Structure formats: C-alpha cells, structure tokens
Amino acid sequence: MTIAATGNEPGGMSRTGQMEARLRKRRAAERRFRLYGQIAIGVSLAFLVILFTSIISKGYTAFMQSVIRLEVFLDPAVIDPSGTNKHEDIWSANYTKLANKALYSALGVDTGNRRERRKAGQLLSRNADVQLRDMVVADPKLIGTTQTVWVLAHGNVDALIKGAISRATPEKRRQLDDRQVAWVDKLIGSGALVKEFNTGLSFTALRASRKRRAWGWPSSAHSS
Amino acid sequence: MTASILLLILIAAGVPAFIIGIAKASRLARPDPRDLHSRPGYYGGYLAIWTVLPALVMLAVWSLAAPVVIDRLAMSNLPDAVRAMPEGEVKLIAGTVRSIAAGLPRLNDAERAKMRSSAQAAKSVLASAGVILAAEPQPYVIDAAIRVAELRADSRWIASAFTALLILTGFLYGFRRIRLEFRARNAVEGVIMAGLMAASTVAILTTAGIVLSVLFETLQFFHSVSPFDFLFGTVWDPRFSAPGRTGGAEGQFGLLPLLWGTVFISSIALLVAVPLGLFSAIYMSEYAHPKLRAVFKPALEVLAGIPTIVYGFFALVTVGPFLRDMGASIGLSISATSALGAGLVMGIMIIPFVSSLSDDIISAVPQSLREGSYGLGATQAETIRQVVLPAALPGIVGAVLLAGSRAVGETMIVVLAAGIAANLTINPLESVTTITVKIVSQLTGDLEFNTPQTLVAFALGLTLFLITLGLNVYALHIVRKYREQYE
Numbered sequence: 001m002t003i004a005a006t007g008n009e010p011g012g013m014s015r016t017g018q019m020e021a022r023l024r025k026r027r028a029a030e031r032r033f034r035l036y037g038q039i040a041i042g043v044s045l046a047f048l049v050i051l052f053t054s055i056i057s058k059g060y061t062a063f064m065q066s067v068i069r070l071e072v073f074l075d076p077a078v079i080d081p082s083g084t085n086k087h088e089d090i091w092s093a094n095y096t097k098l099a100n101k102a103l104y105s106a107l108g109v110d111t112g113n114r115r116e117r118r119k120a121g122q123l124l125s126r127n128a129d130v131q132l133r134d135m136v137v138a139d140p141k142l143i144g145t146t147q148t149v150w151v152l153a154h155g156n157v158d159a160l161i162k163g164a165i166s167r168a169t170p171e172k173r174r175q176l177d178d179r180q181v182a183w184v185d186k187l188i189g190s191g192a193l194v195k196e197f198n199t200g201l202s203f204t205a206l207r208a209s210r211k212r213r214a215w216g217w218p219s220s221a222h223s224s
Numbered sequence: 225m226t227a228s229i230l231l232l233i234l235i236a237a238g239v240p241a242f243i244i245g246i247a248k249a250s251r252l253a254r255p256d257p258r259d260l261h262s263r264p265g266y267y268g269g270y271l272a273i274w275t276v277l278p279a280l281v282m283l284a285v286w287s288l289a290a291p292v293v294i295d296r297l298a299m300s301n302l303p304d305a306v307r308a309m310p311e312g313e314v315k316l317i318a319g320t321v322r323s324i325a326a327g328l329p330r331l332n333d334a335e336r337a338k339m340r341s342s343a344q345a346a347k348s349v350l351a352s353a354g355v356i357l358a359a360e361p362q363p364y365v366i367d368a369a370i371r372v373a374e375l376r377a378d379s380r381w382i383a384s385a386f387t388a389l390l391i392l393t394g395f396l397y398g399f400r401r402i403r404l405e406f407r408a409r410n411a412v413e414g415v416i417m418a419g420l421m422a423a424s425t426v427a428i429l430t431t432a433g434i435v436l437s438v439l440f441e442t443l444q445f446f447h448s449v450s451p452f453d454f455l456f457g458t459v460w461d462p463r464f465s466a467p468g469r470t471g472g473a474e475g476q477f478g479l480l481p482l483l484w485g486t487v488f489i490s491s492i493a494l495l496v497a498v499p500l501g502l503f504s505a506i507y508m509s510e511y512a513h514p515k516l517r518a519v520f521k522p523a524l525e526v527l528a529g530i531p532t533i534v535y536g537f538f539a540l541v542t543v544g545p546f547l548r549d550m551g552a553s554i555g556l557s558i559s560a561t562s563a564l565g566a567g568l569v570m571g572i573m574i575i576p577f578v579s580s581l582s583d584d585i586i587s588a589v590p591q592s593l594r595e596g597s598y599g600l601g602a603t604q605a606e607t608i609r610q611v612v613l614p615a616a617l618p619g620i621v622g623a624v625l626l627a628g629s630r631a632v633g634e635t636m637i638v639v640l641a642a643g644i645a646a647n648l649t650i651n652p653l654e655s656v657t658t659i660t661v662k663i664v665s666q667l668t669g670d671l672e673f674n675t676p677q678t679l680v681a682f683a684l685g686l687t688l689f690l691i692t693l694g695l696n697v698y699a700l701h702i703v704r705k706y707r708e709q710y711e
Contacts, residue, residue, distance in 0.1 A: 026603050032603035037507025040500045041520055044579075047572045048527055054542045055534065 050060045064195040066153040068124065068187060070102040073146045074136060080143055090137055094203035096121075099151060106192060107183050119180055125152035153193065157184055161195065226380070227287050230387050234283075237277040239389050241398075245271030248402050262409035270408045273415055274398030279390040283383065290379045292707035295322075298372045303364055317365060320357065324369035325376065327355035339366065387696060435689065442686045445679035449477050454683060456480065458644035462666065462677045477680050479687065485563070485656035486691075489642060490631040492567025492652060493574055498624055500571075501578025508579075509586045510608060521583070528576035536640030539569040551653065559643065561655040566641040570631055577627040585619035586612060618706035627700035629692040635660040659684050 022168035076083070080092040081153045100121045104111050109120045128151045135149065136142055159165040161184070171178050245363065253260045260267075286287070298321060299314075309317075330353040331339065339346045343360035350357060361369075402408070412690035457478020508517050544560040551558030558564065597607040613620070643655030644665060660681050666681040673679075 024462055026606065030603040030605040033608070034507070037503045037511060040503035040506055041524075044500050044504055044524055044527070044572075044575050045520070047575075048523065050542075051535075051538055051572070054538060058541065188661070 061164075063198050064160050064162075065198040066158040066193060067150040067196050068103070068153050068157075069192040069194075070099060070106060070149050070151050071146055072098050072102040072149050072151075072154065074098065074132075074133060074143050076144045079136060080140075085122075085140055087137075090140060090143075091133065093133070093136075095132040095136075096124075097111055099124055099128045099132060102149075107186065116179075119177070122176075123154055124181060124185060125154050128152055150196070159194075160184060161188075226385075227283060230283060230384060234276050234279055234391070235385070237395075238272040240273040241275040241395055242268040245269070245398070245402060249408075252402070252404050259404050261405055261407050266408040266412050267402050267406075269412045271395065271402065273412065274394045274401075275391055276394075277415075278394045279387045282386055282390055286379075286383050286386075290376075290383070294372055294375045294379065297375060298368045300369055301371060320361065320365055321368045321372055323355055324350060324357075324361065324366065325372035327353040328369060328373040329377075330354065345600075354582065406503075427641040436687050438682050438689065439678055441682035444674075445676060445683045448676040449680070453477065454479055454680075458648060460662070462680065475677060477676065477683075478646075479659075479684070481648045482657065482659045482662055482684070483649055483687075485642070485646065486632055486658040486660070486688075488650075488652070488656055489563050489567045489570060489638060489658055490628060492563060493570035493631045494624065494628055496568055496571025497574040497578050497627060502582055502620065503573045504575070505578045505582035505586060506608060506613075509583050510604065511614075521580075524576050524579055527572065528580075530573075532573065532634065532636040533640070535569050535573050536637045539565055539637060539641035543569055556653060558653045559655040561641060561643040561657045562653050563642065564652040566638050567652070569641060570634055570637050573634070573637065574627045574631055577630060578623055581623035581626070582616070582620050585616045585623065588619075589615045615708055618703050618708075622699040622703040625702070626693050627693040629699075630703075632695070633660065633688060633692050635664065639664055659688050 022037075075098060078098055080086075080087065100117070103109070103120055103124060104117065107120055110116050130150055132149065135147070156165060160167070160176055160181065165175055167174075167181060169208055174181075176184070184193065230468070246264045248271075249260055249264040249267035253264075257264075289331075295318065301316060302317075327350055328336075331349065335349050335353070339349045343362065346366060347357055347360045350361075411550045454477050457476060459476045459478045460473040460481050462477060504520075508520055512520065543565045544562075547558045547562060547565050548560045592608055593611050593615060597611045598604075602610070638658045638661050642661060643657050644661060645655065645657060646662070647654060648657045649656065663681045663684050666677060666684075670677045
C-alpha cells in the first residue's frame with residue numbers, strides 16, 4: 001500500500017520510503033542487539049567449557065597407574081634368615097632384591113652384567129618393596145612360596161605409556177634409554193604390564209611411605 | 225559438677241518452668257481466657273526466661289573469671305624466689321602447675337602419697353595418670369598444683385550452689401509476677417530483641433577487632449618507614465632483613481607500583497566481565513525463552529562456584545603459555561605472566577557476579593515502563609537501551625562496583641598468574657604484580673616479626689581494606705541515592 005506523498009519532498013524519497021528505511025535500520029539494530037546478547041552468553045559458556053576441558057584433559061591420566069606382573073619367590077633366606085619369624089626381621093628385609101630377581105627372570109636379563117641389572121631395576125617403582133613387605137607382614141605363611149604380584153611400575157614407565165615421555169626424543173635426553181623402552185614393550189606384549197585404576201587416590205592410601213606412589217606423576221617431575 | 229552438666233540442668237529446668245507458667249496463666253484466666261493480656265505461651269516463656277537466664281549469665285561470668293582467680297591465688301603461694309624469675313619461666317611453671325592439677329583428680333590416695341615422697345616418684349606417678357612432664361617437678365610446684373585442684377573443686381561446688389539458688393529465686397520471682405494484666409508478650413519479645421542485638425554486636429565487634437589489630441601493626445610499621453614514602457613511593461624493593469639486624473631501612477616500600485598493578489589488572493578484568501555479564505543478563509532477562517534461561521543462569525553461576533585456585537592453575541598452565549605462544553607467532557612479546565592473562569581469567573571469574581546481580585535488577589524494573597515504550601512503537605532493543613537500562617542503571621553500577629571490589633581483593637589468581645616484580649607500566653602484555661601478591665610473599669617464609677619487611681604486609685592489608693571499603697560504601701550510596709521509587 002502506498003500513501004501518496006503530499007507535495008514535493010526535497011530528498012526525493014517519499015515519506016513512506018523514509019519511514020521504511022528507518023524501520024529497516026531499527027529492525028537491524030534490534031537483531032544486532034539480540035546477537036550481542038547471544039554472543040555474550042556463548043563466550044561465557046565457552047570459557048566455562050574451555051576451563052573444564054583444559055583441566056580434565058591434563059589430569060585424567062592420574063586416574064590410571066601402570067603395574068607390572070611379577071612371579072616373586074619369597075625367599076626365606078632373604079626375608080627371615082634366622083628362621084625365628086621375628087617382626088623386625090620381616091619388616092626390614094630387602095624386598096627390592098626379590099622383586100628385581102623376579103623382573104630379571106621375566107625380562108631375560110643377564111644377571112651377571114651389573115649395568116643391565118641396574119637398568120632393569122629402574123623399571124620398578126621405588127615403593128615396590130613396600131608392597132611386597134606389606135603382603136608378607138600381613139601373612140607370614142607366604143614366606144617360601146612363589147606369588148604372582150602386580151607391582152607398581154616406575155614413574156618413568158608410567159609416563160612413557162601415558163605419552164608424557166615421547167619415544168621420539170633422542171635417547172640421550174630421554175629418561176628411559178632404548179633398552180629399557182624395548183623391555184617395556186616386551187612386558188606390554190606379554191600382558192605383564194597394564195594400566196589399572198589408581199586406588200592410591202583414595203584416602204586410605206595416603207600414608208607417608210606411599211606418598212610418592214599415590215599420585216600418578218612421573219617421578220622425574222617431582223621436585224622432592 | 226562440670227559446666228556442661230550444669231548447662232543441661234538449666235535447660236531441663238526451663239522446660240517445666242515453661243509448662244508451669246502456661247498452667248498458671250490459664251488457671252488465672254478462667255472462666256474467660258480473653259482476660260489474659262497475652263497468649264498463655266508468653267507467660268510460660270517469661271517464667272522460663274526468669275528461671276534460666278540469670279543462672280546462665282552467672283555461669284558464663286563464672287567460667288570466664290574462675291580460672292583467672294584460681295591461677296592468681298595459686299601463684300601467690302609460690303616462694304618469692306620463684307616469682308622473681310624471668311616472665312617466660314614463670315609462665316612455664318604456671319603451665320606445669322595447671323597440667324599437674326588437671327591430672328591430680330585421677331590419682332588415688334596411695335598414688336598421692338607416693339607422689340609427695342620424691343620428685344622422681346612424682347614424675348612417674350603423674351606419667352601413669354596421663355600427665356607427661358619434661359623434668360622432675362619441684363615440691364613447690366606439686367604443692368601449688370594440689371592447691372589449684374582444691375580450689376577448682378571448691379569453685380565447682382560454689383558455682384553449682386549459686387546456680388541452684390538463682391534458678392529457685394528466678395522461678396519464684398517470675399511466678400509471682402504472672403498476673404492477668406501483666407504484659408508478658410512485651411517482656412518476652414524485648415528479651416528476644418536484646419538477644420538478637422547482642423548477636424549482631426558480636427559480628428560488628430569482630431570486624432572492629434580485625435581492623436584494629438591490622439591498624440596497630442601498621443602504625444608500628446610506620447615507625448620504621450614514613451607514611452609518605454610508603455604511600456607515594458614508586459619503588460618496591462623490600463630486600464631481606466638479616467637476623468640480628470634490626471634496621472630494615474635499606475628496603476624501599478613504595479606502594480604505587482602495587483596499587484597500579486591492582487588497578488590495572490582489575491580494570492582489565494572489569495573490561496572483560498562487564499560487557500559479557502551485562503549483555504548476558506539482558507539477553508537472559510528479556511529475550512531468552514524461560515527454559516533456556518533456566519539452563520543458562522545456573523551454568524553461568526557455576527563459574528562463580530569454581531575455587532579461585534583452580535582459576536589460578538588454569539591461568540598458569542593454559543592461558544599464560546597460550547598468550548605467549550600466540551604473541552610469539554604474531555611477533556609481539558607477551559610475558560607468560562602478563563597483566564592481560566591474569567586480568568582475563570579474573571574477568572571470567574567475575575562474570576557471574578555482574579550477570580546475576582544485573583539480571584535481578586533488570587527484572588525488577590516494572591513492566592509498565594516497558595509496555596508504555598512498546599505502545600509508543602519502540603523495538604525491544606530500543607526499549608532496553610532507552611527505558612530499562614537507565615531505570616536499572618544505579619543498581620547495575622552498584623553491581624559493577626561490587627564486582628570491582630571482588631577483583632581488587634582477589635589473591636589466588638594473581639599469585640599464580642601474575643608476576644612478582646613490581647612494575648609501573650601501561651602495557652598489558654608485560655607482567656605486573658598486585659598488592660595481594662605482595663602480602664602473600666612478604667608473609668611467607670621465615671621472617672622475624674618485627675621487621676618492616678613483615679609489617680609492611682599489614683600496611684598493605686590496611687590499604688586494601690580501605691579501598692574495598694570505599695568501593696562498597698560508594699556502591700551502596702549510589703544505589704540508594706539514585707534508586708527509582710516507582711509507586
């Protein structure tokens with residue numbers, strides 16, 4: 001519908017035309033305003049999402065930890081040499097030796113070569129002996145038997161599996177050298193190295209002797 | 225009887241008093257209950273108050289005063305040579321006396337006799353009763369402890385006797401006062417109001433206490449450093465105070481770089497939070513479908529609930545390196561602890577403050593204004609821009625100022641995300657530090673308490689307190705002065 005203009009308008013556009021031009025601008029302004037509001041909410045929620053994904057993506061690996069299956073012979077000569085079953089002896093025995101022995105046989109390590117043994121020992125967590133000790137203390141009848149134990153892997157092994165230590169890094173600058181990486185792959189292949197849920201995150205595990213194993217961080221990242 | 229048992233007895237005495245009060249009032253009012261001035265429950269409450277309250281007050285005063293008095297009496301009986309010792313040792317002996325006195329009631333007569341025989345026997349006997357002593361106790365210490373134990377037992381008896389006496393007299397007095405025309409309701413409500421006022425006075429006194437303690441330490445700080453140097457100095461370099469050296473005057477304590485850092489980072493935060501928060505609020509209150517609003521509003525408020533240390537961690541680990549790398553790819557050198565990064569994350573934290581408060585204020589503008597504007601042919605955007613926002617403006621300004629005061633006082637984000645070097649710069653890509661970061665760094669670590677290095681934390685805290693107080697008062701003032709009265 002067009003309403004005829006009264007007289008000659010100087011601008012050349014009819015009153016209706018001017019009105020419609022203004023209406024268009026106002027409606028466009030309205031749409032833009034609405035858009036600003038939507039953008040504002042979108043950006044705020046995007047920040048929220050970025051925050052959560054950033055934190056969760058960096059932290060979720062802590063929920064799993066790597067463990068190695070070992071057939072440990074609980075040698076009475078090492079644990080209880082005097083045969084008296086005294087608590088102090090059982091408590092302070094050298095369980096690391098037993099764990100390492102089991103690891104050497106699982107990997108096929110040349111036990112005569114000291115360097116090889118040391119390198120292999122570096123694949124186990126430093127608290128592996130605590131695990132064995134607690135097992136024996138809880139049930140001293142196990143002394144002399146061979147048990148299948150899932151022992152915590154060293155933090156560096158855990159980091160390698162989770163990707164924090166990259167295999168692409170040159171050997172000199174990597175925490176695990178090529179031989180150790182090969183051993184890790186062998187263990188994974190035989191199913192002796194898996195990731196399990198990190199029960200150490202629960203409150204019951206927070207004791208001083210286990211503090212380091214309660215958090216799945218590579219121990220090289222520790223400052224302590 | 226211990227204080228807790230007495231308290232239970234008091235409460236147990238209040239209940240029958242309540243019931244008896246109601247009974248008497250109802251009995252007085254037969255045959256027509258409307259003759260009573262207040263409802264019977266108030267008479268019961270009145271009687272219960274008179275029964276319980278005096279005894280309660282006495283118990284409170286007693287439990288505060290009795291230990292002090294007992295200590296004084298026991299210490300005055302010590303030999304003069306002991307009392308002449310330096311203050312620290314006298315306090316140590318007083319503590320030993322107290323702990324022995326606590327263990328004495330657990331000993332039977334045989335053990336007590338053994339205890340008096342020799343100092344060594346005393347130590348072992350007391351250890352078996354649970355009192356571990358570092359050295360063998362002297363005879364005068366044991367005597368003093370016995371006296372303290374006796375006094376404590378006496379005081380308990382006296383307190384119990386007084387309590388019983390006050391309960392009885394209070395009850396009788398209140399009972400007599402219950403009459404038909406007695407205004408029980410006014411009395412009871414007066415007591416309740418006094419109680420509420422006492423509770424709010426506690427809150428005010430606590431605030432006053434905090435401010436005064438900070439003020440006291442600040443004045444001590446101003447003994448070593450002049451207020452003029454502090455308030456207008458432009459160099460912040462406290463240095464370390466070596467042990468044994470009492471003059472820390474080599475350090476420079478200029479507030480201005482820190483103040484500038486605080487203001488700078490807070491302005492960046494507000495620059496992020498106010499547009500986002502305000503437009504979110506406008507959209508949610510005016511345009512959004514109610515179902516959408518019911519989802520978005522809580523989602524935004526999740527941002528307010530996240531602990532600030534998580535924000536700080538996020539800024540440190542994600543935002544800082546991201547900005548630095550992005551700047552490197554463009555060719556700008558952005559510091560990993562830039563003011564921009566810290567301000568950005570702080571702004572994200574403040575968005576819910578601005579958005580929730582503004583949302584409530586915009587919703588509170590009467591619908592009649594909007595309808596009038598629509599009736600004149602305005603679009604929704606024009607209505608908001610020209611009618612609703614001006615009407616809501618004082619409230620929004622107040623909300624922004626409150627968010628600003630939150631930003632100024634924020635500690636955890638800036639401790640992790642902002643730098644620690646005081647820097648007077650206008651470039652947001654450089655790192656600056658704030659007052660709150662410096663308070664943390666001056667108070668952590670092994671520091672002697674009397675040095676200016678530690679006391680400056682109090683001066684900074686006082687400054688911060690005054691700034692946020694000023695902002696809050698100003699916000700309140702604006703809201704109240706320019707508030708629209710619609711009716």
